[in-house]
Amino acid sequence: MNLARKTMNAPALAAVYERAWRPTLFYLASGRTTGTDRHDAVSALRLSGPMKVLDVACGPGNFTRYLSGYLTKGGFVTGVDYSAPMLAKAAADNASPRVGYARGDARTLPFADGTFDAVCCFGALYLIPDPLVATREMIRVLAPGGRIAISTSYVEDNLFGSASSLAASLSGLRLFDRDIFPKLFDRAGLTEIDQRVHRFMQYVDATKPRSDQA
Ligand SMILES: C[S@@+](CC[C@H](N)C(=O)[O-])C[C@H]1O[C@@H](n2cnc3c(N)ncnc32)[C@H](O)[C@@H]1O
Structure with missing residues (x-):
């Protein structure tokens, strides 16, 4: 297990993640506050009504419960993460009648095709x-x-980017160029693909078309 994965599995990180770690590191990386990210997540996912939502790699549920506040009766947000300490923190701090947490690996999600009206991974x-x-x-x-x-x-495709990618990979982190996710979405047949870059972070959203729109 690399350093980044070890860190995410540490109970000490789970304890400080929502209040200190995320606000500080993501602000440095993107220039954006957690409040702004949450607000934009709601509009990117077009949350409303009794939607079923999946929050992949939900950490301590810091987005999961917030998103559930935009759903009406029957709506539900499922948070999935592989880290037991993160999930314990989610259950302690971000429980709600419209939220549930499950342990799982993002690479093999334990859900049937087409289960959710909105899916996110932040x-x-x-x-x-x-x-x-x-x-x-x-x-x-x-x-x-x-x-x-x-x-x-997000990293620019230049010499500085290559050096940053190399340095990041030593601790188990990966940096992505501008094209990789929009291209993947496009090849998967998604539409309305939108990408915004803020410093070292990128935000990408899209729609899975209905069969009569494909
Ligand atoms: C930096 S936290 C993000 C938490 C939250 N989504 C946010 O935006 O603040 C990253 C999370 O990804 C989880 N994670 C990493 N690899 C995973 C995998 N293969 N499957 C599920 N969760 C994973 C870690 O356990 C950690 O909780």
């Missing part, structure tokens, strides 16, 4: 050993007409 694909496999899994479990939104690392 701040985690750069930690997952097979990030493109995980992204395809998210698309698989998304229902036709549903929305997908991710946020992950």
